[in-house]
Amino acid sequence: MEQVINGKMNKKLLQKTLNYYFIYALVILITVGPVFYIISNILYEDDANEDLYAIKKQFDKFTKDDLTIMDITLWNKFNRDVNLEKFNGIQKDSLFDHSYYDALTKENEPFRVLNAPVKIEGKWFTFSAKINMVEKENLIGSTVILFISLLVLLIIGFFIITKIISKKLWQPFYAALDKMEQFEIDKSTSVKLIKNTTEEFNRLNSAIDSLIHKNSSIYQSQREFIENAAHELQTPIAIFKGKLENILQRNDLNSEQFKLIDDLNNTTTRLVKLNKNLLVLSKIDSNSYNEIEKINIKDIINNQLTFFNEQALSKKIDITTELSNEVEAKSNHFLAEMIISNLFLNTINHNVLNGQVIIKLTNHSITFANTGILIALQTEKMFERFSKSNPSSQGNGLGLSIIKKIADTNHWSVNYYFMDRMHKFEIVF
Amino acid sequence: MKILIIEDEIEIATSVINYLSSNDFLCESATTLKGAIEKIVLYSYDCILLDLMLTDGNGFKILEALKKQNKTDGVIIISAKDTLETKIEGLTLGADDYLTKPFHLSELLVRIQALVRRKQFNGKNVISFNEIEIDTISKSVKIKGMKIEFTKKEMDLLLFLIGNKNKVLSKSAIAEHLSGDMADMLDNHDFVYAHIKNMKKKLKEMGATDYLKSVYGTGYKWQDE
Structure with missing residues (x-):
């Protein structure tokens, strides 16, 4: 029972924490993903630009002066990514993206291209250098895969950590919870709470402790007051x-x-x-x-039957009993007689006059059924002290609360039914 | 017959004395443990009525004092304490009877009478009222020497009425006497009528005088005409 409650609670708390973690991770990853993509794109482009300028610089430094117009065709032939083209008229260095068909991969590949004007033997040419870039779709795809795997890893991590946390860190909390659930003001006087090193739980424990202590002492003094007052x-x-x-x-x-x-x-x-x-x-x-013994319910009924038959006589009430064989129940003897x-x-x-009472004893229950008013009694306040269904009756409204109290003490249950025009009170052992 | 009432509540003592005095009892009272012990050392009583909670100590000390002096005075404890433990303790210490407060004075009276009978007559336990004779040991009732069939309840009732002769008894007092421990359960006392009716009928059939008078419809009084 405890385990189940514990497990259920664990799951709930874990689920809640995980939900928040998941939402947080998702939000972060969704916002960071594009930013990451943009930044890495920029960095990559910058890097490509720098490389292109470096190539240009190298060309300027080592090749340009030695190159003749005659050599250009040959030079172009042996350089795949650097070419000298016919002057396109642009006097400034220009950087741009361009796709070229790649014969090796047989598809268009994105390139970063640097076009710069160069003067060879007094004639203008356009210097063109290009660097193969990663395809955009590939970059997006790998970014998404990276981030999804990151998310999965985070969730798994969160799950494991939360589980450990809720098992270890929250353990005193669940212990306190269990203790509180088991606490009954009329039975236990104090609850033993486990000491631990977490400040919050110690605070919780001391709060529970003082609450229980206070309530118990109030309950105790109230009980003593009633007892003393009655005495x-x-x-x-x-x-x-x-x-x-x-x-x-x-x-x-x-x-x-005399009448007065x-x-x-x-x-x-x-x-x-x-x-x-x-x-x-x-x-x-x-x-x-508190002295509990095995009680023969049938004997108790039979012992009281004579007395109550006599009482019933004045109202001409007929008492019939259906008592099965010796039924034993555990109770204090006085309380069993009392109930x-x-x-x-x-x-x-x-x-009512000429009424009927049927007492039925089975192995697990006893039922007292009687005729009376023809409507069912209101059950919600039935067992409360001083609650009376009929205010003019001579009863003091304590009979049913005594019945309930004794049943509770013996861990029996009391049921009320209104069936076949009879009020039935059933005690289940 | 001499009775000692040890009770710190003067009002209760007065009521008891008032009720008992008219039935040939000589009553004395003590309100403290000390005063009570002085009295039991000096005198003998047929019956001692003992309250347990006295201002200067527990009434059980009286029982111990009686034992120490080998006194055989009958003791009826009258106490508000109604736990089984207290009752058993009292009876083990030598008390003869235990009556829980609040009680009917008529009940107290018949308890004293029963106690005195047990103590004094040693086996001979016949109570007679004119032509009626009750043997409390063989539990039989005779009218003019003729045995009459009485149920246990009817005999109880007859003893109670004769014990309280010349006293007005309320129906509730009779009901409580007849129902004993179950008295607290009663909501109405109509069953008393049935018993009285049956008892009267049997006595009349045997030719006994009708001594039981109804008082203003709700009370009864056993009275020699």
Whole structure:
């Protein structure tokens, strides 16, 4: 699992970096390519010009004075690239490109040509020297090939370097990422991050560390607050309850007063229940129920069945059970009892007169189905504390969150369905 | 019968004393560990009600002190702590019963009665109320010497009512007594009606007087006419 996540992330980051590198390399090469071509062209031309002038210089220095008009034809015959031609009338040195048919390669070849006027025995001639140039198409072609291979080499290089970087340099980052993904505020208290030599990652690690530390301590103090508040409330509730019970014993109470006290009594009972449920929730949070054993779910259901049958009787609810053979699940015993009793209670409290409850236990799941209101419950806030589908109900909105909490603690899942006019809560072990 | 209430919360102690005093109990109270130890050294009690969190120490010290002096006073721990560990620790140290706060005074009363019965009568455990006789060991009920078939719940209910005779009991108190650990789960107490109805019917069939009076529709009172 980790590897997959890691690999996927690696690829993403690598891809992104590579994309930028590729675009950058492409832009550079596309702009540099023509410039390179133009510059090399100019340099090449300059070089050819210099060579041509050098030839001219040599001619002036060593040949010109000895040459006679009679010799010109002969001289021309033995010089392929340097010729003396009939004077063309141009008094200045001129340089130009010209194509000549090459009998050897049987194609036109580009030449750089220097024409200069020379005076031999008082008569003007045009000196013509030419140098074979590289064909333009060839130059472009080789430039393109050069640049493409450069691009390919760069991409391969980038790829390898990025891969090494992301493996080695980013390793602490992925380690931190993994740790954060695994972090659960209600379970772990701190996350061990690997120390490394990169300043940024150390900063990241210390930031994560302080964030987690801060959150954990806030969570911790909030949990402790709920637990302490619930605990501290017990004494005043006990006093209240005791006083009420004593008032109830007075002989001078009239019916109205008695009714008021009885209502207060019932409210106190609700308060006690609310308080106890809050305590249970915060105790599950603080991992107080950590002794895990193999639990026979069927036994737990059967043990509670008598009690809840009795409760169901007043609403004339019929409870049917379909329990498969001994099903064992791993849980804390108290929590297993708690989740089952809350499921039972849920099916009875939200049921209708002459309703029905069906409990079905299979090897991997248990389903409590009950009749009730004929529309499906809203699921998004269902398991939140104090969320009530029916605000006038006597319930405190903690039953389902206790069910969810216990299921989460045991790594079970809770599903809700509304099928065949019945609300179904399924716990999958 | 003499009862010692060791409780630093005076209001709770007062309520308990008020409730118990009218049932032939002689109640004394101590608010600190020190005061409580002085009292148990000097006197013997039929039952000691012990709060665990006292201002000057843990209530478990009382249990140790009793043990040291070989005293056999019955002890019921009344505490807001409801963890299994605390309960087990208390019972291992020699407490006889454990009641988690907040509790119904009527529940406390029957617990004290049961404890006193166990401690004093050594095997003979018959409670009688006029023509009704309940044997808490063989779990049988007799009316005018005739045995009557009672379910466990009905007998429990009868014991609770007789134990709290002349007291007005709310339906929630009866419900909580009958449902024990599951009491916290209850949303309504209508099932109490069914049990009371059945019990009354059986007693009537055997010719017993109807001692159970309904008080303003929602409460009950067991009363000799």
